Amino acid sequence: MDDALVIGGTRFIGRHLVEELLEHDYDVTILNRGSHENPFVDDDRVDRVEGDRANEAALEAAATTIDPDAVFDCVAYQPRDVREATRIFEDCEAYVYVSSGSAYGREDIPKREDETPLEPCTPDQATDDSSESYGNRKAEGDRAVFAAAEQGVNAMSVRPPVVYGPHDYTERLDWWIDRVNRFDRVVVPGDGTNVWHRAYVEDVASALRIVAERGEPGEAYNVGDRRLVTLAEMVELIADRLATDIEIVTAGPRELAAGDIELDDYVLYRDYPHVLSTAKLADLGWEATPPAEAMERAVDAHLESDRDGSEHGPDRDAEERVLGILDTV
Template sequence: MDTALVIGGTRFIGRHLVSELLEHDYDVTLLNRGTRENPFADDDRVDHIEGDRTNDSALEAAATIDPDAVFDCVAYYPKDVQAATRIFADCEAYVYISSGAAYGREEIPKRENETPLESCSPEEATDDSDATYGKRKAEGDRAIEAAANRGVNAMSVRPCIVYGPDDYTERLDFWIDRVNQHDRVVVPGDGTNVWHRAFVDDVASALRIVAEHGEAGEAYNVGDQRLVTLDEMVDLIADALDTTVDIVHAGPRELAAGEIDPTDYPLYREYPHVLSTAKLTALGWESTPLESAMEQSVEDHLESDRDGREQGPDREAEERVLGILETL
């Protein structure tokens, strides 16, 4: 494959995907509304079509360039996937970004074709709340399977929580800022919490590899091949910053002193969320070493104006918790 259409492509995962494709000698066209700065505006290997992907006519206009591969970074509703797999039915590969949130049962690990997906009612399929995000992604996965049954080479990639440079969610920035600014870092629970994460460059390479080697109708999980606990993540951040911190564990009772709930912390999840990556690994994919991934993430944080402080408890509330713990 030589040409690719990336629907989205300028913000986070899409931005890194375009860089991945360019590194592998693809000519790339972006389809988006043009409302954000285009980091590839000066690259003559990247063309741009302005249009709203929720408008079928915009997709049909993009289809006239006859891309070999289509990567759909901004399909948030099942109808988006249904329209795209119809309009790009003749391309060599269509890859939809789904989510680990599409899984409908808590088990360790969650496996493609084994762990059930979320259900999705017609009302939920058009809802725009966070509560239906996983359901809508799951219904998009079912649209991929239906398209494959019609002969379309459509596949999906299911990332867990994505982190890395350009991450506008600022979830990891919260923790980097805490480690960078304070000697003592409050970690909810006992520090062994596990929420599987995926480095953004690894998601980008997964998308390309699935387009090139995946099977129609299949879904592929992507996440770091080595998982770390919340404590270990904080230690990785400290190492990348060349500093040390004291990790202070606080349970629900202690956190209540600052009117904090454990789930107020980004990247904390009460039940472990772990995805099997064996299926993707079998295609030749591998993840970036965690130390390198965190070093890149920290470097980008330091060069940005992001601090993530709105993503979790404020420090003043944590100081009240620390005060209580000192008296115990």
């Protein structure tokens, strides 16, 4: 494959995917609305077509003018997006849909592509755009991929959990980096052993390329850090990169109540472990970045940015009340 179309391509996963494809000698075209700054505007290796991926005519035009070998769909948020794209690009060598680990509908440990059932999706959920229906819509998009493959389309799916790394506009990890960077004592909810599988963004990008090149039509592939770390271990990795000494203070529901804080007020906290098996992807030859190396890059990018994650997590005054209670115990 030589020519790739990335639907999206300028913000986070898509941005890293474009860089991954360029490193592997693809000719890349991005399709987006132009509502965000284009980091490739001065790169003559990357063409851009303006259009809304929700507009069927825009996709039709891209299919005709670009005729890509591989299509990577980074911004398909409703099942109809996937159904339209797999029809329009039915003749391409690979269509890869960015799904999500939230598509799984049962709390298996780990969640496996061919065993763990997916979330159901009602007609109302399929056309919704709220966070509550996100997993349902991604699951229905997966089912659209499977249906297309049954009709002979080389369609595949990649399911990441929470993605982190440079250019992460969600700022979820930034909140934790900012906490470690500013305070000597860092409150961690629960006992610190919470596990929410995460995926380093460059690993997601390489997974998308490898699935396009080596994956099987009609298959889904989980992607995530090969070695998982707990929430407390994640904080320690951040502190190591910042070369700072911190005290991790764990706090349960009773202690957090002193600051009117609940466990799930903390971003990247999940009560029940969320773990995806990545063995199927590894069998294609994919390799993950070691967590310490991935965190180094994420922390360095945070320090070079103006992101602080302030929209996430409890405020420090509330945490100080919690710490005050713990100091008297």
